[in-house]
Amino acid sequence: MTEAPLPEGFHFRKLQITDKTDYLELLSHLTTVTPMTDEEWNSRFEEINSLPHVYYICLVIETTTNRIASAASIFFERKFIHNRGICGHIEEVVTHPDFRKKGLGKAVITHLLNMAHETYGCYKVLLSCKEAVKPFYESCGMEHRSQTMMKYWL
Template sequence: MSGGEKQTFKIRRLDISDKTKGYIELLSQLTVAGSLTDEEFDQRFKEITSYGDDHLICVIEDVSSGKIAATGSVMIEKKFLRNCGKAGHIEDVVVDTEFRGKHLGKQVVEFLMEHCRAMGCYKVMLDCSLENKGFYEKCGLVNKAIQMSKYL
């Protein structure tokens, strides 16, 4: 980018065209994403969007390049607890190495938290590594538990 250009970012829901804008490659910076055919991507996209507002994936696009710079997702869990309350589960937050240091991760988390607020969630939670704990604390989250996992 030349000195006179200003970088502009747009946060929005994932669109089916984002596969061609580096979305899967971005996820690969977080964990193993694998290679998806266009058909596999389209099928999963349609499945996720069929859940409506209960599963939201957001992206931040670098408008000048059309590249996906950051992403994150949230799933809304409907409970019997808390008078049939709802809890948000944030997952898969990642910022492309090229765009780090521009507060895009914080924008993703805030966007997802606002979605949870609008959906009437009484809490939002996420799992993170110890290395990322400080980042999420800056986003207003507090350490409440220990994560336990068993990979199948």
């Protein structure tokens, strides 16, 4: 799979512990974000990063201002099926409104798809989305295969 190019002035990097304010602000453009203390952030960050081969948060950074422009996360589920294969799950895909329509969302999705396939050898990657954004994910090479059933407690 070919990488979707990032526009000039942007680069990928992994989430860092110092990204708390900017990352939570970006996520607020996707869903409700409950305020958290520095201790709560640090604890969750350390927990996520103690599992480096399981969970990865990819950021797109605007180089001039060092702002987080876009982000998505992926986690890897080890299976007993498909020859003990690995299934990727992409979540929390968001681009800040100031940076939309620049191809950043497509770039971060294709970056994670490439990582899933080439680095982790995933046999599939799953992503749930609303009907309205299905065409975007299809343009990233994903296809509609089944219905997603959910149970929410929030």
